[in-house]
Amino acid sequence: MALPRNRRVSHYSWIRMHVWNNKRQVFVLLVDMSHPHSNSQRDFIVSVRKQIDQNPRFFDENNWSNIVPKGGRNSSLLKVICHDSFYVRPIAACVPHLLFNETPCCPHCGSRRHVNINSARWINSPKILYGLGTHKCLDTMLCPCNSCKRHFAGYDKVSMGHDQDTTIGFFNMKLSKRFAVDEELFSFIISSWKTPVTVTRQQLEDVATRKHLSDYKCYLHALRTKKIKMRRLFYDEEDPTQPMV
Numbered sequence: 001m002a003l004p005r006n007r008r009v010s011h012y013s014w015i016r017m018h019v020w021n022n023k024r025q026v027f028v029l030l031v032d033m034s035h036p037h038s039n040s041q042r043d044f045i046v047s048v049r050k051q052i053d054q055n056p057r058f059f060d061e062n063n064w065s066n067i068v069p070k071g072g073r074n075s076s077l078l079k080v081i082c083h084d085s086f087y088v089r090p091i092a093a094c095v096p097h098l099l100f101n102e103t104p105c106c107p108h109c110g111s112r113r114h115v116n117i118n119s120a121r122w123i124n125s126p127k128i129l130y131g132l133g134t135h136k137c138l139d140t141m142l143c144p145c146n147s148c149k150r151h152f153a154g155y156d157k158v159s160m161g162h163d164q165d166t167t168i169g170f171f172n173m174k175l176s177k178r179f180a181v182d183e184e185l186f187s188f189i190i191s192s193w194k195t196p197v198t199v200t201r202q203q204l205e206d207v208a209t210r211k212h213l214s215d216y217k218c219y220l221h222a223l224r225t226k227k228i229k230m231r232r233l234f235y236d237e238e239d240p241t242q243p244m245v
């Protein structure tokens with residue numbers, strides 16, 4: 001499990017869109033980005049992975065596309081919560097062999113015969129999955145093919161294309177090499193095709209700003225009512241998850 005420790009997270013990433021011909025493809029570009037996950041986010045990812053590893057029926061009771069951390073920011077403010085919980089985003093975990101109970105097809109040889117799901121391992125770092133006003137972490141596992149001697153990700157588009165009889169209609173996220181866009185954001189952009197790109201971009205920035213301010217007001221409320229507890233004992237100048245007040 002090789003998630004990189006976070007050193008610096010940008011809050012000023014931006015989205016640029018291009019609409020091409022009738023296909024209206026959406027390209028998401030991020031700039032000013034180093035490691036994508038804070039330490040508290042990393043802890044949550046590790047925790048969810050452990051739960052999935054230990055329970056193959058994990059998805060029976062958990063929405064694979066929206067695994068939300070329990071407690072903390074998502075609990076009532078009647079009890080003390082940790083400041084770290086304000087930084088944690090939900091996870092979408094695409095693990096085809098657990099979601100469909102079937103070995104996925106290798107995208108290279110087009111066969112599932114030599115795919116060894118027992119040796120599947122988690123990817124090094126989840127993709128950032130962009131939505132309206134916020135984001136999630138899109139996680140998946142790498143499956144090895146003993147024939148091709150190569151690995152492929154669970155959300156590999158070619159692999160899902162081979163398995164479309166099983167997967168069609170299930171995975172509705174749009175993938176680029178490094179990032180992903182959820183259906184809600186994608187629909188918003190596509191339905192804004194009559195609007196100038198600069199206006200659409202400004203609207204998205206406004207939504208993200210309002211979401212951020214809303215979270216901030218909640219944090220201040222918790223602070224005023226003395227419901228914030230400090231957890232981390234060690235402080236790092238470059239760690240953005242440590243308390244600032």
Ligand SMILES: [Zn+2]
Pocket residue numbers: 106107108109110111114145146147148149
């Ligand atoms: Zn193969």
